[in-house]
Amino acid sequence: MRKDNLNYSVMPLSESFSWALSCPVSLYVHIPFCVQKCPYCAFYSVVPKTGDIESYLNLLDNELKMWTSLTGGKIHAQTLYVGGGTPTVLSSKHWEQLILTLERYVNFLPLLEASVEANPGTLSLGHIKLWRSWRITRASLGVQSLDDAELSWLKRPHGAYEAADAIAALVASGLDTSVDLMFGFPGQTIRSWHRTIKDCLKFGIRHLSIYELTLEENTPWGENPPEGLTEGYPLYRFAQWYLPKRGFIQYEIASFSLPRHWCRHNIAYWQGGNFLGIGPSAWGYLNGYRYGNASDIKLYADSISRGEFPIVYEEILPNEKAAAESAMLALRTMWGVSARAFRRKWGWQAYKKFLQVWHLLPEDCKKTIQGKHAFSAKGFRVANSLWEQFL
Ligand code: SF4
Incomplete structure (x- = not known):
């Protein structure tokens, strides 16, 4: 929206x-x-x-x-x-x-x-x-x-x-x-x-x-x-x-x-933590609610002066989209996606969907160790093309 x-x-x-x-x-x-x-x-x-x-x-x-x-x-x-x-x-x-x-x-x-x-x-x-x-x-x-x-x-x-x-x-x-x-x-x-x-x-x-x-x-x-x-x-x-x-x-x-x-x-x-962003162009994320402030200092100032939040973009992420985004963000890091934490937060269905894509990725771009799915060094190098699969 x-x-x-x-x-x-x-x-x-x-x-x-x-x-x-x-x-x-x-x-x-x-x-x-x-x-x-x-x-x-x-x-x-x-x-x-x-x-x-x-x-x-x-x-x-x-x-x-x-x-x-x-x-x-x-x-x-x-x-x-x-x-x-x-x-x-x-x-x-x-x-x-x-x-x-x-x-x-x-x-x-x-x-x-x-x-x-x-x-x-x-x-x-x-x-x-x-x-x-x-x-x-x-x-x-x-x-x-x-x-x-x-x-x-x-x-x-x-x-x-x-x-x-x-x-x-x-x-x-x-x-x-x-x-x-x-x-x-x-x-x-x-x-x-x-x-x-x-x-x-x-x-x-x-x-x-x-x-x-x-x-x-x-x-x-x-x-x-x-x-x-x-x-x-x-x-x-x-x-x-x-x-x-x-x-x-x-x-x-x-x-x-x-x-x-x-x-x-x-x-x-x-890792999908809660964020409060303030100032023009800042954005925030609070338990699935995402907002973005006006990227223009004049619009920002006008709205604050009227006592209104300078928010021009907001969305409440549906569970499926939030789960896919959270996987993509986590895969940016060496800690990757923890199977147990992911299932607990997003449910079995979302985890199965994640695995369907994960299994399609080239073997030398990924590793799974003790229930954690993460990109390898090569995976980091070609991450942009790997993420496309999750979209
Ligand atoms: S204009 Fe230059 S110094 Fe300013 S934020 Fe952009 S890159 Fe950084």
Whole structure:
């Protein structure tokens, strides 16, 4: 069901939905600002004008207040992820305001994992100090490459030295540091890819996410593709071979970490946990109810100002669809689908359906160990074609 207008003031408070809200959730906060727009980026973000950030922080405060008015108390968060956009476009002062808002409406549970995304160039020591003195436990830095030529081809606003300084500062602060890297640039070789990964590891990072450069619709490069992209398969395969030698485990298609330094927030998502997303373009999932906020800051602001949720998309997933989606998400991870847990949650019928597809997949792309069905390393490499079978 799609909502094309925003006259949405009463949420569909089914019992299971409100029950989900009173239980621990994973909280995602979207910061929709960047210093400039990268030509390949499909995430929702804009370049802020004077006063935009302050106004936005007030809107976030109001959105969280609306959610807590549904629960009659604070939201209980077991993980927090402040992503974007570029959360480090917010100054330390802005961050102080954001922290006040979060503390006002959220009860952070013991053993909280709190992550923030940062970009070299906008990250400051002030940010790091403030995060360390508050609840932030991990930072994910958008490095993309440690090669100046690749960074300038990507039109990123930072250089390799700046990225290296940012990694060093985060690691030295004691935050669990993750680095995002991209592959598939023109002229990229295994040698240059190896150099970037190796140099990142030297700083002592504990987590690495790798993404192939893809051309998305409605982006400048999606409309007008650059030439000479490098075939990503061998580069991905190299990372799968090299990183385990350095102690890293591939726990998800794009994610490698030292043991137990995985991102719990993302794992909750892949394992079908309950999510509350706030901010434009954020989405949430609460016991089968899925919603999406307007991907436009003006629409978002208009609706919050009217005291209405900025939700433009909502759906209650039928059991069969929810089961298939949950299997596909779980298969992104090394833990895969647990037969017993899947049957308990979705029933025998859904499990039989899952098995019908599972048996059709090539043997070298999958493994079943002690009742757990998961993709092999090769399965991760060709996951897109395997998922098609589940649709
Ligand atoms: S910095 Fe990240 S979120 Fe912002 S435009 Fe570039 S890729 Fe997109």
